[in-house]
Amino acid sequence: EDQVTQSPEALRLQEGESSSLNCSYTVSGLRGLFWYRQDPGKGPEFLFTLYSAGEEKEKERLKATLTKKESFLHITAPKPEDSATYLCAAARDSNYQLIWGAGTKLIIKP
């Protein structure tokens, strides 16, 4: 069965303390791996799409990477405004439906 698992469920960091979030996926025929950010009371906001193993994308303090089994969202020197829930989702090649993980709640303390 296709599934996406994110870890950890929650992560507390001090401002400036770099870390990584993990997204493991089991999808037959991956079309793309997506990262979204969700703030409380809002809908998810698109961050990145990765299409092939070895691909990397960056945006400000965030960098997403992809292997054949997992994706990482690296956050470098985070700030309190980076606090949010980060969701990853995998798109099947067959029907393009997104399979979502449960998210990692990131809290950055000043």
Added chain:
Amino acid sequence: EAGVAQSPRYKIIEKRQSVAFWCNPISGHATLYWYQQILGQGPKLLIQFQNNGVVDDSQLPKDRFSAERLKGVDSTLKIQPAKLEDSAVYLCASSAHAGGDEQYFGPGTRLTVT
């Protein structure tokens, strides 16, 4: 560019009552999605429209949920009758194409069924 609009933002109803949610996607976006998000979980796709046709409704509880997209633009999602387990945030999203690419989400409607 205006984002995805949803209304209402919050709704409280009693079980067995009916409720309807409205969504206006980004202008020109052909694909519209309705998701259900329960606290602490990722979004669950309920239905996907391509223009005004249904692409995927395999996870829509059709005995109580219905959705339509008139003229390929606005969409409404209805629940009748509501159950306690329907308490969740209902998210509408749109994308330019049907390929699962970048989706733009509205703020959601938080439904509480008592």
